[in-house]
Amino acid sequence: MGVVNQGLDLSLNAIFPITPNKWYLGLINNTPTPVLAATDTLASHPGWAEAAGGGTIYSGNRPLWTNGVSSGQLVTNASYVSFAITATSTIFGIFLCDAATGTSANLFGHTPFVGGVQSVVSGDTLQIQITCNASSS
């Protein structure tokens, strides 16, 4: 037997606390064609570019990932996390890090959108839900 379900939930809750939430969502631009690597860090990710906030692609800083408590070895956000889009762009996916701005932070993970790239224009709202689950093998 390996790590039991309770242990996996404890691990997720330790990484993704809720009071307060500590992780932030960033957007991955579809240009240049993204290549995600396990060796990526927030300071060094040669295969992809961030679709920046601060009014460049969306307003404000990276929004907080409002994750809930782990249940069934899965953490997610019950309500969408929203980006107020300020420019035409095509978004490939997201990354999760522990800073609202800059690159001096930890990169937890990154992934393309399940439904494919999202084309947005100024005035749109991009709503995102993330799930992170844990398993033992």
Next chain:
Amino acid sequence: MSESLTHAPGGFTASAHVVRGGNRMMKIVAHLVCRDVNGQVRFEVDAEASCPIPAGDEVPLFRCEDVRAWVHPEDLVVRGD
């Protein structure tokens, strides 16, 4: 014993949904076929226009109606030959 967190099948996924603002435009294209009394096509006209797509969550549906077209004989251009 080993644990798999981020590399488990489906371990880290993101889904996205776009709520349209008010800045998207759509183009409507109309194709008009005019026939004479014998049913023979005399001319065809293409017309197009752009208009904003309403903001919101649902995919908008549009129905085209009240199409009117007529030809004024006095507006016809007489050929030189």
